[in-house]
Amino acid sequence: xxxxxxxxxxxxxxxxxxxxxxxxxxxxxxxxxxxxxxxxxxxxxxxxxxxxxxxxxxxxxxxxxxxxxxxxxxxxxxxxxxxxx
Numbered sequence: 001x002x003x004x005x006x007x008x009x010x011x012x013x014x015x016x017x018x019x020x021x022x023x024x025x026x027x028x029x030x031x032x033x034x035x036x037x038x039x040x041x042x043x044x045x046x047x048x049x050x051x052x053x054x055x056x057x058x059x060x061x062x063x064x065x066x067x068x069x070x071x072x073x074x075x076x077x078x079x080x081x082x083x084x085x
Contacts, residue, residue: 001032005041005060012054014047 007013007021015033019026033053036042041060044053055061 001036004029004032004036005055008042008053008055012052014050014052016050018053 003022004018007018013021015026015030018033019029022029033042033044037044037053040056042053043056044051046052
């Protein structure tokens, strides 16, 4: 799910594009998106027949900043690994 959140940092995407980017079945991506939306990590909207999702910046930006600060303090040299999971 972290990979989805990181990809959405570049802007809203539809489910098909996320599945293609992650090389995962659309069904699995949709399942993960439903969980992220339920927890208010992402927002979604319908555009015609497609569902687009975007980050809930009010929640995600401070959370990513906290993870980055923790990584800088306690995971010296591990920052690149942490954000590629």
